[in-house]
Amino acid sequence: MVSTDQLSRSFAALADPTRRAILERLAIGEAGVVELANDSALTQPAITKHLKVLERAGLIVRTRDGQRRPARLQLDGLTPVDDWLRRAHAEWTDRLDRLEAHLAPQLDSTHKKEIPDA
Numbered sequence: 001m002v003s004t005d006q007l008s009r010s011f012a013a014l015a016d017p018t019r020r021a022i023l024e025r026l027a028i029g030e031a032g033v034v035e036l037a038n039d040s041a042l043t044q045p046a047i048t049k050h051l052k053v054l055e056r057a058g059l060i061v062r063t064r065d066g067q068r069r070p071a072r073l074q075l076d077g078l079t080p081v082d083d084w085l086r087r088a089h090a091e092w093t094d095r096l097d098r099l100e101a102h103l104a105p106q107l108d109s110t111h112k113k114e115i116p117d118a
Contacts, residue, residue, distance in 0.1 A: 006058065010081045013057035018042065019050050026060060026073040033069070 013019050018040070025031060025039055033051065037044045051071055054060045058077035062069050 007080050007084055009057040010059065010077065013053050013059055014081065016050070016053075019054055022047070022050055022054065022071075023059060023073060026071055030070040030072040032071070036071070 014023075021040070022036060025036060031039075033044050033047050036047045036051075040047065042050075051060065051062065054071075055062055059074055060071045060077070061074045062071045
């Protein structure tokens with residue numbers, strides 16, 4: 001099981017729209033800092049900082065190709081987020097279904113009071 005810290009790092013990384021944009025770009029294929037900066041209004045140092053956050057979260061991997069350090073999307077890094085979201089969705093769906101079942105008799109009696117028999 002993945003630690004809460006890893007999950008928190010993943011959600012924190014995904015919370016930033018710039019990092020989400022970088023991930024969307026990397027979904028097309030690997031890219032280096034220069035390429036990512038060319039696709040953005042950010043400077044290379046700013047892109048590098050975002051890449052470090054994404055790398056610590058396990059959402060990307062970076063390799064070395066001479067002086068170039070291309071980043072690549074790490075799909076396995078999204079698994080803990082996906083698992084958490086699936087569990088939360090199932091739990092809240094169950095809770096809302098139980099609430100609806102609990103309130104149904106009250107709603108029925110309210111409707112009957114609003115529409116008296118003629």
